[in-house]
Amino acid sequence: MTKAKTILRRDFLLGAGSLSALTLAGCTTTAPTQPNPSLPQFDPFYVDMYGPIYSEPYPIPAVDLRYVDPAYYRRVVDYPTTERPGTIVVDTAQRYLYLVRDGGQAMRYGVGIGREGFSWSGGGYINHKKRWPTWTPPSEMIAREPELEKWRNGQPPGIDNPLGARALYIFEDGRDTLYRLHGTPEPWTIGKAVSSGCVRLMNQDVIDLYDRVAPGSPIRVI
CATH class of the missing domain: 1.20.5 (Single alpha-helices involved in coiled-coils or other helix-helix interfaces)
Structure with a gap:
């Protein structure tokens, strides 16, 4: 050659x-991306429900559903009860909060509850509620956890605030019980006993609950 x-x-x-x-x-x-078989596939309905929220003063990230048991997703369920519609019932054993509706139904939310020795039960009412609340740890908590001293006068609102995007304040006989229904930046704690007595919900869920509940609504924690 x-x-x-x-x-x-x-x-x-x-x-x-x-x-x-x-x-x-x-x-x-140009070829379509193939799903990774090692990753779980989630119902698009819940992916949307727990997606990011950009319309808030502090943007809320999407919930990583890999770390939340689907049993704790928000949904309407049958709930026969003698409680009147609008009543909040927190079942600490099952880790559920029910907002009673007409027709024997309730909106059910998964919650995290107080650790052993810090749980609270009883009846009261929602005295008031706040968007993006300031968190002020009680003196007893600061004594147990000295690193919280910096927040003695309150931790400003924000995505890392332990009260999350909303808080509903529980009173009994005209007195603040110091217990709250509130959001959490740690959705993987839903379904567990982790807080110091308060009832925590995913931020997307506490926003939904906040919009449905009026001040004065009764609450029962069992």
Whole structure:
């Protein structure tokens, strides 16, 4: 083979190789992405329900549903009870909060509750509620956890605030019980006994509850 033919053959092979590379690159960028079988597939209804919220003063990230038991997703359930509609019932054993509705139904939310020794039960009412509340740890909590001293006069609202996006304040006989229904930036704690007595919900859920509950609504924690 002559030198000229050798060069032509080499150039042809290089060109074909380049064309093949471009073709493969084009397939890579235009072919639909295949789902990763190792990742769980979630119901789009709940993906949307627990998606990010950008309309708040502090944007709320989407809930990573890999770390939340689907049993604790918000949903309407049958709930026969003698409590009147509008009553909040917190079942600490089952880790559920029920907002009683007409027709023997309730809106059910998964919650996190107080640790052993800090749980609270009883009856009261929602005295008032706040958007993006300030969190002020009680003196007893600061004594147990000295690192909270910096928040003695209150932790400003924000996505890392332990009360989350909303708080509903529980009173009994005209007195503040110091217990709250509130959001949490730690959705993986839902369904667990972790807080110092308060009832926590995912931020997306506490916003939903906040919009449905009026001050004066009765609450019963069992």
